[in-house]
Amino acid sequence: MKKIFMLAAALLCFSGAADAKWWIFGKTGGEIGLKYLYVNKVSADEAGAKMTVFRETLGADGQVKITGKASVGKSAVGSVRISLDDKATWQDVKLSENGAFEYSFRPEQDKTYAMLIEITDTAGKTNKVDETRKEIVLSAENIQVKVREALDSLFDAYSRENLPKFMAGVGEDFAGDKGILERAVKRDFDALSNINMRYTINNVAAGAQGRVFVSITYNRMVLVNKTGATSTDSGFTEFVFHSAEGKLSLYSMKQPLMFGLSDAENVATGIVQGGGNGALALHDSGTLGLGGTITRSYTSPDQQFGYSFTTGEFEDCDGTAANCTGQIFFMPGAPYIGADDNPAAAFIGEIPGKNISSVTLADIQAAATLQQVFGSFSGKTFGLKYNSDYYAIEIISLSGSGAGPYSITIKTKAF
Numbered sequence: 001m002k003k004i005f006m007l008a009a010a011l012l013c014f015s016g017a018a019d020a021k022w023w024i025f026g027k028t029g030g031e032i033g034l035k036y037l038y039v040n041k042v043s044a045d046e047a048g049a050k051m052t053v054f055r056e057t058l059g060a061d062g063q064v065k066i067t068g069k070a071s072v073g074k075s076a077v078g079s080v081r082i083s084l085d086d087k088a089t090w091q092d093v094k095l096s097e098n099g100a101f102e103y104s105f106r107p108e109q110d111k112t113y114a115m116l117i118e119i120t121d122t123a124g125k126t127n128k129v130d131e132t133r134k135e136i137v138l139s140a141e142n143i144q145v146k147v148r149e150a151l152d153s154l155f156d157a158y159s160r161e162n163l164p165k166f167m168a169g170v171g172e173d174f175a176g177d178k179g180i181l182e183r184a185v186k187r188d189f190d191a192l193s194n195i196n197m198r199y200t201i202n203n204v205a206a207g208a209q210g211r212v213f214v215s216i217t218y219n220r221m222v223l224v225n226k227t228g229a230t231s232t233d234s235g236f237t238e239f240v241f242h243s244a245e246g247k248l249s250l251y252s253m254k255q256p257l258m259f260g261l262s263d264a265e266n267v268a269t270g271i272v273q274g275g276g277n278g279a280l281a282l283h284d285s286g287t288l289g290l291g292g293t294i295t296r297s298y299t300s301p302d303q304q305f306g307y308s309f310t311t312g313e314f315e316d317c318d319g320t321a322a323n324c325t326g327q328i329f330f331m332p333g334a335p336y337i338g339a340d341d342n343p344a345a346a347f348i349g350e351i352p353g354k355n356i357s358s359v360t361l362a363d364i365q366a367a368a369t370l371q372q373v374f375g376s377f378s379g380k381t382f383g384l385k386y387n388s389d390y391y392a393i394e395i396i397s398l399s400g401s402g403a404g405p406y407s408i409t410i411k412t413k414a415f
Helices: 144-159 163-168 178-191 261-267 361-367
Strands: 005-008 033-039 050-054 064-071 077-083 100-105 112-121 134-139 192-206 211-224 230-244 247-253 280-282 288-290 294-300 305-308 313-315 328-330 336-339 346-350 381-386 389-400 406-414
Touching: 033 112, 064 077, 064 112, 144 163, 144 192, 144 211, 144 230, 144 247, 163 178, 178 192, 178 261, 178 280, 192 230, 261 280, 294 305, 294 313, 346 361, 361 381, 361 389
Parallel strands: 005 328, 050 134
Antiparallel strands: 005 336, 033 064, 050 192, 064 100, 077 112, 112 134, 192 211, 211 230, 230 247, 280 288, 294 406, 305 313, 305 328, 346 381, 381 389, 389 406
16 A cells, blocks of 8 residues: 555646546656766766766775666656767666666776766667766765865764854855855754764765865754753755865755754755655744655646655656555546545644644644545645654746646745
């Protein structure tokens, strides 16, 4: 049984919309392309046209591992091929049914590899291959020492609750505003104590504009001052540093966040794919919960798509909620919210007069008592319960008509 709710937001564009057969599902679609791409566990999305990997971080096998996930909309993924020599030759890659793929190669020192990825669906259509082009170069530079120094300084200052020392390691051009981060970290210190964090560097890569991309695995334990309870979590996450005059300063962070848990929405620049199931986040009440506030937008060519609280990503449901791996199923055009194959486990309800920043766990517990909700959902906030898991979702905007396309922006928070 999958953890799925069906969330169908009402956007009635004609008088007979209420009679729509909302139980008849079609397939979602979208352009053929990449949902994500990693080079040795470092996100390639932000690195720019050229990415430098470092020999000291390759590991014993000396290989570069490329992983990603193909998206083909209504069809299925037929094949994925990769070229490392600017289309001169192509290699088939190891491919899973859900579109996930991986490919490894052993690079030569200072050689430039012009990588392109070709995705073909079962109908024979391909992606815009030239848009995937990225140059990968192997460098012998010892970058890990500088990265470790920068991380050690940040982790030590945060654990000791030394705000001035922590902010000294943050760049003036910090993405998301340095002042917001400082206030968020201060609130972290007010709410937490006995902070104990450990990390291991997974990999390091360099991109354009002096950016250094770092992937780490972490373990964390904190004491919540308000409750006196100890909480722990673990996973992996990403940092971006700016390199200037031989020094690294923090440029951006993704969720799961190590710092600034009290304002994750405004501090984080994104979410690491599968980085941490149950990552810690501070609520406005000073209590610690799972997952910060996440804002996500999505455009679907038709009227059905899913959302996963686990990955923080929208997904194609292949025509039915039962094919979604996430917890929420959207079907705009029909005013319905309900449960899928196990209604006894799933409950939902509106939380009137509140947005997601002011919602509490008590609000969700009080609201999530129904198995079906009908009405207009755009601009409203809802509490969801599945077994022992609680979530809040605020539908910021929803546009579209008939069978689609539809565009939606939501905010979510796990409690």
